[in-house]
Amino acid sequence: MVSGHSNVRGAWRTQDRSWIGWRFVGPFMAVFALVFLAPIAYSIYLSLFRTRLIGGTVFVGAGNYLDVLRDPQFWSAFTRVAVFLVVQVPIMLFLALLIALAIDSGRLYGSAFFRIAVFLPYAVPAVVATLMWGFMYGTRFGLIGNINQALGVSLPDPLSPGLILASIGNIVTWEYVGYNMLILYSALRVVSPSLYEAAALDGAGQLRIIWAIKLPALRGALSIATIFSIIGSFQLFNEPSILKALAPNSITTYFTPNLYAYSLSFAGQRFDYSATVAIVMGVITMVIAYLVQLRGTRKAV
Structure with missing residues (x-):
């Protein structure tokens, strides 16, 4: 009888241990399913239907995608x-790489302060950063306007249709150079100092060390930074959405895919078509990011 009870207890303990892992990951999986999987599933569901003025909501299958x-x-x-x-x-x-190499070289005066100063813009919310740059771009009330008035010149309007994309690129670069610099700098910090010592004994200069040791060590980090940047570029929304109020003639409702999906949903009440646009962009982004990652992996091999 004792042996039988022991076997039952052992079976219960084994079964209980098998659920320990699920108890740890269970809360995460529940939140993940609620805030990530459920919205994707609902978007796919919406994309299969179309709401008409006459006839109501009807199933169209791949019609919205076409x-x-x-x-x-x-x-x-x-x-x-x-x-x-x-x-x-x-x-x-490229700017993030130059800064990371400069900080890692140990020859940059005040490197700790410089590292924090470069990373600091990433801590500024995108809305605040865009408003700040939008004010400086202003030709009537901002920095460009003040320079024109003080010097009696007429600088190009950064918010004009021909320059608005470059102006947004400047804002995004200012925001994320520090973030990418930190990724690259972290990769450089794990390089073994013995490699540098061996290179120095062989008479290698700084350029040779960068080319033969540091850049190969950064290949994986550059691949990750590139993938993140690709995803961020295709998700471009905050900057054009905020600048639209300052440059209504330069930014249309379909300036970027995300802005287009937002306008369709909240201005046009076309939730089904908006969901389709979002899904198509998600698939395109996923495919391009995968191809970049695959290419980076092959180069590493």
Whole structure:
């Protein structure tokens, strides 16, 4: 009888231990399903229907997706953020790389203060940063206007249709250079000092050390920073949304895909089509980020 009771207790203990892991991850999984999986599932559900003035809501299957692929406003917004990505992301990552290398070199005077100063803009909320830069861009009330008045010149309007994308790129670069710098600098800090010592004994200079040791060590970190930057570029929303009030002639309701989806949903009450735009952009972003990650992995191998 004692042996039988022991076996039962042992079975219960084994079963109880098997649930210990789920007890730890259970709260996270519940929140993850509630705030991430459920909205995606609901968006997919909305994208399969269309609300009409006559006939109400009807099931259209892939009809909304076909409309998005034929929508010139969507492709105009997508092309704009693609150009933004191709131009702004390399500039931002190049600046972050230069700063990270400068700080890691140990030759930069006041490197601790400089590191904090470069990272500080990332701590500024995007809304505050955009309002601040929007004020400086102003030709009537801001810094550009004050310079024009003080010097008697006529500087180009940063909020004009031809310069608005570059102005937004400047804001985003100012915000995220420090963030990417920290990723790259952290990767440099884990490089073994013995590699630098061996290179110095072989007579390698700083440029040779950077090219042969530091840049290969940064390959993974650069890949991660690039993926994050691609995702952020395709999600561009805060900056154009806030600047729209200051430059209504330069920023349309379909300036970026996210702004287009927002306008469709909250101004046009087209929730089904807005959800479709969001899903299409999510798939495009996922595919491009995966291809970049795959290319980075192959180079590392």
